[in-house]
Each structure stands twice: as structure tokens, then as C-alpha cells.
Amino acid sequence: MKPYDYLIVGSGLFGATFAHFAHKQGKRCLVIDKRQHLGGNVYCENIKGINVHKYGAHIFHTSNKKVWDFVNAIVPFNRYTNAPVANYKGKLYNLPFNMNTFYQMWGVTTPDEALAKLNEQKAEAMAKMKSEGTTEPRNLEEQAKVLIGNDIYEKLIKGYTEKQWGRKCAELPAFIIKRLPVRMVFDNNYFNDSYQGIPIGGYNKLIDALLQGVETKTDTDFFARERSYWATVADKIVYTGQLDEFFDFRFGRLDFRTVRFETEVKPTPNYQGNAVVNYTDAAVPYTRIIEHKHFELFGQAVYDNPHTVISREYSTEWEPGIEPYYPVNDNKNNALAERYRSLAEQEPNVIFGGRLAEYKYYDMAPVIEKVMNLFRY
Ligand code: FAD
Known part of the structure; x- marks a missing residue:
């Protein structure tokens, strides 16, 4: 008999949730991770x-x-509500686009006034396109202007999007922006979901609780050993690493987009008064500043710690050796991923799961849902 039922490669939310359910069913699991810590991308450093x-x-x-x-039964979540603010040339605007934004942009105070302004700007964009002989937006810039008008596009979308993609909006395809939802109420809650929050005590608590009673090994790269070795360790492999790497990149590499973080301790209790501030001016090189304490500390607790930690985020081209973050959903990469997926289907003893192994952007909740479904929970 092999020592384990499952070798779980990767201790992110997919691997940790899988291990949690398998362990509860009495399966013997070993979780390995090539990083020095557990938790994958939700890991927090204190x-x-x-x-x-x-x-x-x-x-x-x-x-x-x-x-x-399910997650709240593992560890209770706090009441954090994401309400990002945009900074354009020193002026602040609430996001997502709502009555607060329209008031800050145009001074309008009623939904009727805001709608009239939006419609006027959208009509101007459409008229300009028609004068150039088209009614179909030819690029992201035209698409955004038709959907939301020039002012919001110029101040809140253009610079940010160009930094994110490393290309001019006029050179990006229109389909990237399908809809630009607006809220005709004073509501800065970014998400439309029923529930949101951060685990009380941080994400490491969630991961530790999921992995309670499960054997784990960090600093252990699956590819540092032969497959024949791992075959002696467990009956089945749950693989959450990069899909192309599992197959030795035999068809070529899948591309990613990535973000570089510059993290700094500031000798002040409250640097920007919000967890997320987007910098929408192209002249500022970073896209956002995150002030981490605001995810978990509220009211006086913000001031009880005299320090704060901020991270500036820079959208960066990905190359091997840099953390792969977002799959690139263009035709070339989608086709390549399909070829790798058909190889994966021929591996009866391997379960490929999570954002890297499926080459698919997943939020955290759908990752957990996927594992819950696997276990029919
Ligand atoms: P990961 O967390 O990446 O875990 C994979 C693990 O596998 C890693 O620990 C890695 O070290 C390990 N591994 C890889 N290869 C090997 C190997 N060869 N040997 C051993 N171990 C290996 N979701 C939200 O819901 N809300 C958000 O606000 C949000 N923000 C995000 C921000 C960014 C920048 C990114 C990139 C994602 C964000 N997500 C967010 C998505 C969230 O991170 C994912 O849903 C989640 O991390 C997926 O978990 P996973 O287990 O699939 O992957």
C-alpha cells in the first residue's frame, strides 16, 4: 500500500480545500508546496x-x-466592504461609477441630472464616430466612450487601462470592455455579491484551519523529483501548479499577465484612509496603492498600530521566473491551453484543479465551490 491516497501539489485554496474534504473522509493526504509557506496566493506576511x-x-x-x-464555519469573516477610490491628478472619485462619482465629476445631485449628463456624453461619442463613417466601436477607447462618455473615460478609465495592458486604449480591441455598469444611487460597494469580507485574523487562519490534521511539506517542488518517485507515494495526484509545466512545456509556454508589488512600511497609522486607491492618471507609473491594515482594522483599531504597510502595484509583462498571475485569454493561448487540457484528460490518476492547472482566472469563492462540488458537499 502506498503511504498516501492523495499527493496534493500546491497549498493554495484549491489544494487546501481539497485536502480538508479528503481528510474528513479519512483519506491520507500529503500536501506539498514549492514555496516556503502554505496558502498559495492568499498567503499573508505579518x-x-x-x-x-x-x-x-x-x-x-x-x-x-x-x-x-462553509468558509465562515472554518473561520468567521469580518465586515470589510470593498469601496475603492480613484485618484486622478490629486482629485478623488468614488468607484464603482455611482451617484457619488457623478457628483464629484459634474456636480450633479440627482439621478435625473446624472443620467442626462451621461446620455449627453454618450450621444457626443456616437456622433463623433458617425462623422467618421462608423457606428461600431473600432477599439476600446471608442467602446468606452460610447458606453460612458468622454469625461469618465478620460479621467477614470483611460490611464488605468493603458497601464494595466501596457498598450494605448485606441490600440486595444473593443471587446475587452463589454459593459460599464453605472449605479444611479449613492452606493460605493464595489461588489454586487450578497456576502463579502476577510477572514478574522487573516487568510493564513483559513488555510491553517483547512489543513488542520493534514501532513504538509513546504519548500518541496513536485518537479524536483521524478514522476516515478511520486507514483510510489500516493494513489492519486491533485495538481494545482502550471498546466504547461506538468507536460514539460512540450507545445510551448502559456502566457500570463502579472503584477509587481513594491511594499513599504510607513511611520503613520493611516496613510490613505482606504484599503484600495486606484491611480487613474497614466503619468503615475503604478495602478493602485493597497493599504493592508484597512482590510482588517476598523475605527480606533487603525490608530492603535502606529505603523501602516502599503503596496504599490505595477502591471508588468510576464516572463518565466516571475509569478504568473492572470491567464491571457487570446486565441493563441486559448488554443494552446486546449491542447494541454486534452493531454490532462488522458491522465486518469491526476486531478488538475485551480487557476494554474486549469489556466483559468478564478476568484476564491468559485475555487472553493468547485472543490465542494467534487466532494458533493
Ligand atoms: P494558488 O493560490 O496560486 O496556489 C497554487 C499553489 O501551488 C501555490 O502555492 C504554488 O506555490 C503551488 N505550486 C505551483 N507549482 C508547484 C510545484 N511544481 N510544486 C509544488 N507546489 C507548486 N480572488 C478573489 O476572490 N478576490 C480577490 O480580491 C482576488 N484578488 C486576486 C489578486 C491577484 C493579484 C490574483 C493573481 C488573484 C486574485 N484572486 C482573487 C484569485 C485568487 O488568488 C485565486 O482564486 C486563488 O488563489 C486560487 O487558488 P489556487 O489554489 O488555484 O492557486
Whole structure:
């Protein structure tokens, strides 16, 4: 008999949730991770008593009550509500686009006034396109202007999007922006989901609780050993690493987009008064500043710690060796991923799951939901 039923490669939310359910069913699991710590991308590093989201800000949100109840039974979540603010040339605007934004942009105070202004701007954009002989937006810039008008596009969309993609909006395809929802109420809650929050005490508590009683090994790369070795360790492999790497990149590499973080301790209790501030002016090189303490500390607790930790986020081209974050959903990469997926289907003893192994962007809640479904929970 092999020592384990499951070898779980990767201790992110997919691997940790899988291990949790399998362990509860009495299966023997070994979780390995090539990093020095467990938790994958939700891992937080404690700096000056603050949980710093080392791999990017993570806000849990879902409308799935089963998932919400499940995670809250593991560790209770706080009342954090994501309400990002945009800074354009020193002036602040609330996001997502809502009555607060329209008031800040145009001074309008009623939904009727705001709608009239929006419609006027959209009509101007459409008229300009028609004068150039088209009614179909030819690029992202035209698409955004037709959907929301020039002012919001110029101040809140253009610079941010160009930094994110590293290309001019006029050179990006229109389909990237399908809809630009607006709210005709004073509501800065970014998500439309029924539930959102951060685990009380941070994400590491969630991961530790999921992995309670499960054997884990960090600093252990699956690819550092032969497959024949792992075959002696467990009956089945749950693989959450990169899909192309599992197959030795035989068809070529899948591309990613990535973000570089510059993290700094500031000798002040409250640097920007909000967890997320977007910088929408192209002249500012970073896209956002995250102030981590605001995810978990509210009211006086913000001031009880005299320090704060901020991270500036820079959208960066990905290359091998840099953390892969977002799959690139263009034709080339989609086709390549399909070829790898058909190889994966021929591996009866391997379960491929999570954002890297499926080459698919997943929020946290759908990852957990997926594992719950696997276990028919
Ligand atoms: P991961 O967390 O990446 O875990 C994979 C693990 O596998 C890693 O620990 C890795 O070290 C390990 N591994 C890989 N290869 C090997 C190997 N060869 N050997 C051993 N171990 C290996 N979701 C939200 O719901 N809200 C958010 O606000 C949010 N923000 C995000 C911000 C960013 C910048 C990114 C990139 C994602 C964000 N997400 C967010 C999505 C969230 O991170 C994912 O849903 C979640 O991390 C997926 O978990 P996973 O287990 O699939 O992957």
C-alpha cells in the first residue's frame, strides 16, 4: 500500500480545500508546496503586526450561501466592504461609477441630472464616430466612450487601462470592455455579491484551519523529483501548479499577465484612509496603492498600530521566473491551453484543479465551490 491516497501539489485554496474534504473522509493526504509557506496566493506576511497580502489584495466575495457558510464555519469573516477610490491628478472619485462619482465629476445631485449628463456624453461619442463613417466601436477607447462618455473615460478609465495592458486604449480591441455598469444611487460597494469580507485574523487562519490534521511539506517542488518517485507515494495526484509545466512545456509556454508589488512600511497609522486607491492618471507609473491594515482594522483599531504597510502595484509583462498571475485569454493561448487540457484528460490518476492547472482566472469563492462540488458537499 502506498503511504498516501492523495499527493496534493500546491497549498493554495484549491489544494487546501481539497485536502480538508479528503481528510474528513479519512483519506491520507500529503500536501506539498514549492514555496516556503502554505496558502498559495492568499498567503499573508505579518509586517509590523499587519497582515500584508503578499501576492496581491484578496477580498472574498460571493453570492453562494453554501460557500459563505462553509468558509465562515472554518473561520468567521469580518465586515470589510470593498469601496475603492480613484485618484486622478490629486482629485478623488468614488468607484464603482455611482451617484457619488457623478457628483464629484459634474456636480450633479440627482439621478435625473446624472443620467442626462451621461446620455449627453454618450450621444457626443456616437456622433463623433458617425462623422467618421462608423457606428461600431473600432477599439476600446471608442467602446468606452460610447458606453460612458468622454469625461469618465478620460479621467477614470483611460490611464488605468493603458497601464494595466501596457498598450494605448485606441490600440486595444473593443471587446475587452463589454459593459460599464453605472449605479444611479449613492452606493460605493464595489461588489454586487450578497456576502463579502476577510477572514478574522487573516487568510493564513483559513488555510491553517483547512489543513488542520493534514501532513504538509513546504519548500518541496513536485518537479524536483521524478514522476516515478511520486507514483510510489500516493494513489492519486491533485495538481494545482502550471498546466504547461506538468507536460514539460512540450507545445510551448502559456502566457500570463502579472503584477509587481513594491511594499513599504510607513511611520503613520493611516496613510490613505482606504484599503484600495486606484491611480487613474497614466503619468503615475503604478495602478493602485493597497493599504493592508484597512482590510482588517476598523475605527480606533487603525490608530492603535502606529505603523501602516502599503503596496504599490505595477502591471508588468510576464516572463518565466516571475509569478504568473492572470491567464491571457487570446486565441493563441486559448488554443494552446486546449491542447494541454486534452493531454490532462488522458491522465486518469491526476486531478488538475485551480487557476494554474486549469489556466483559468478564478476568484476564491468559485475555487472553493468547485472543490465542494467534487466532494458533493
Ligand atoms: P494558488 O493560490 O496560486 O496556489 C497554487 C499553489 O501551488 C501555490 O502555492 C504554488 O506555490 C503551488 N505550486 C505551483 N507549482 C508547484 C510545484 N511544481 N510544486 C509544488 N507546489 C507548486 N480572488 C478573489 O476572490 N478576490 C480577490 O480580491 C482576488 N484578488 C486576486 C489578486 C491577484 C493579484 C490574483 C493573481 C488573484 C486574485 N484572486 C482573487 C484569485 C485568487 O488568488 C485565486 O482564486 C486563488 O488563489 C486560487 O487558488 P489556487 O489554489 O488555484 O492557486
